[in-house]
Amino acid sequence: MEYNDQGLASSVINAVNDLEIANNIISHNGIMFDVPQIKKHFPFFKGQAKHWDTLILSRFYHPNILETDLRRKWPMMPARLYGSHSLEAYGYRLKCHKDSFGKTTDWKEWSQQMQDYCKQDVAILVKLWTHFQKFLNQ
Numbered sequence: 001m002e003y004n005d006q007g008l009a010s011s012v013i014n015a016v017n018d019l020e021i022a023n024n025i026i027s028h029n030g031i032m033f034d035v036p037q038i039k040k041h042f043p044f045f046k047g048q049a050k051h052w053d054t055l056i057l058s059r060f061y062h063p064n065i066l067e068t069d070l071r072r073k074w075p076m077m078p079a080r081l082y083g084s085h086s087l088e089a090y091g092y093r094l095k096c097h098k099d100s101f102g103k104t105t106d107w108k109e110w111s112q113q114m115q116d117y118c119k120q121d122v123a124i125l126v127k128l129w130t131h132f133q134k135f136l137n138q
Contacts, residue, residue, distance in 0.1 A: 002119075004110055016042045022049040026129050028087045028121075029055040054125065057132045058085040069093075087124050094127040098121070 003015035067082030077092035101117040
């Protein structure tokens, strides 16, 4: 499902309502960033779902990720991302690269490029969540 306040997509308020009734929420740095932002802009949001944060999972299950990066020498991964638990770094590791849009916008107004960038984040998140399933199911 896509959410935005443009065209035929479901509205952002519907997204927040869907999160409010969800049993599980999966995010990357959602506990420290996304959830506080949602609560700031939508005070009714209580966030009662079980929250799975892949940033926390990454730090827990891959505390020595720099060693892995140095050993694997990921194709096209910039050196500045070695040892990083960021979604951008995982994009390289999972062969699902992000583009540079997020670094060049102020995020004040919706655009199709912004929507596409967010969809790419979700694609990486899905792959990352799948990666962590093997650890969580042990």
